[in-house]
């Protein structure tokens with residue numbers, strides 16, 4: 001399966017690159033505000049959520065200011081949510097190509113996920129700016145970031161493969177997606193600390209790979225400690241499982257995409 | 262070396278699209294989706310340089326045959342082998358991304374077919390000129406007329422240096438001058454010993470152009486041989502099915 005990737009990139013890398021660049025350019029052309037939104041929207045969300053959960057709900061995040069605590073999770077979460085959502089509709093959006101030319105169809109969800117990296121880059125810059133202005137020290141544990149990010153990407157791709165393939169067969173998947181993402185967000189420690197989850201539920205709760213990933217980001221960025229293995233370890237295992245299932249399912253189903261799309 | 266080979270190929274489709282909730286209901290009731298065979302047990306071999314015309318009534322499976330050759334769909338049983346680069350299947354609503362401009366689509370199509378960006382750069386002008394779309398090349402495809410779609414589709418397909426060209430009932434959309442241009446291009450192709458498979462209801466075109474004819478009848482290969490014979494066989498089958506009145510005006514010279 002991993003070996004499937006190398007020829008994919010060799011032969012189709014240029015196409016993936018083109019589809020990705022094209023989307024990015026189109027967004028940029030539509031409006032400079034298109035990218036201003038990428039910065040503004042999370043800032044607005046951040047402000048609102050901060051006020052509500054800090055002052056109304058009085059969520060306790062100890063030493064760390066709530067807004068920083070929130071934003072470290074909101075940035076990666078928003079990436080995964082937007083990437084999954086774009087990837088889910090990517091096959092339908094490219095139906096005209098899929099029914100006319102033979103090519104590996106994974107190209108479309110992959111490119112959809114890559115496109116959203118621009119947004120992630122911009123919001124990460126905002127996060128860094130916020131950290132610096134709030135006097136948050138940068139710890140050496142930042143070197144963990146590439147690993148955490150890799151796990152997040154693989155997980156995002158795995159989920160995207162499953163949902164995009166399902167969406168070809170059942171168009172209501174796209175409609176259910178919003179609900180799915182909302183549930184997923186509330187079951188992830190984005191707006192609250194994971195310690196708020198009752199001890200007895202923690203094992204089940206940690207099965208959500210986003211839990212380990214968010215905890216790992218917070219640990220390394222805000223607290224200067226290594227990723228928490230009890231949740232991040234789970235995240236790695238579940239991610240591997242999700243990816244294998246997603247890749248297999250996609251490969252199995254892609255033969256008939258052109259027939260049902 | 263055979264260009265296209267079908268070995269006992271059959272293709273089954275499932276009828277009707279579904280929503281997740283409908284699928285769940287079906288599972289709950291132990292019902293299975295309705296299926297039917299669009300092509301049944303087709304075996305054939307096409308040599309490089311052959312120009313094959315495909316005849317058959319609506320819904321007989323002609324487009325399905327081309328899709329199998331193009332590799333966009335896979336046979337349910339049997340084996341399809343194709344040698345050489347295949348141009349994108351040219352049919353109505355060509356393989357383009359509606360939101361992208363003509364130019365961007367040329368690049369994307371080119372890369373899918375394995376051309377390097379530099380190679381596409383070199384062919385770009387020729388493709389645009391052939392399609393006569395200089396003014397509209399930076400307009401999103403969604404604003405193209407069906408004739409413009411077809412021009413671009415045809416132009417891309419013949420300029421990516423394919424070994425196999427598949428044409429599905431499309432020439433009808435082009436205006437007379439462009440049709441003539443397409444025919445000239447196809448003639449050049451013919452002279453270069455490239456393989457073509459053409460689906461058309463225009464029997465004159467097929468008769469003058471193709472070296473071989475296939476008749477697809479209700480999903481089966483009813484005839485394969487010289488084009489004139491294929492047309493005769495097709496007319497015979499039509500008469501058998503619909504009676505003689507159907508064929509009035511179909512023969513230009515009734516025997």
Ligand SMILES: Nc1ncnc2c1ncn2[C@@H]1O[C@H](COP(=O)(O)OP(=O)(O)OP(=O)(O)O)[C@@H](O)[C@H]1O
Pocket residue numbers: 258259260274275276277299317318319320321322323324325326430
């Ligand atoms: N993706 C699909 N899903 C389900 N059924 C399909 C699909 N594509 C084609 N069919 C069915 O398969 C049969 C053959 O279709 P096909 O498009 O190959 O016919 P055709 O010979 O090209 O007809 P026409 O002359 O009208 O273009 C038809 O009954 C059609 O409804």
Ligand SMILES: [Mg+2]
Pocket residue numbers: 323324325429430
């Ligand atoms: Mg057809």
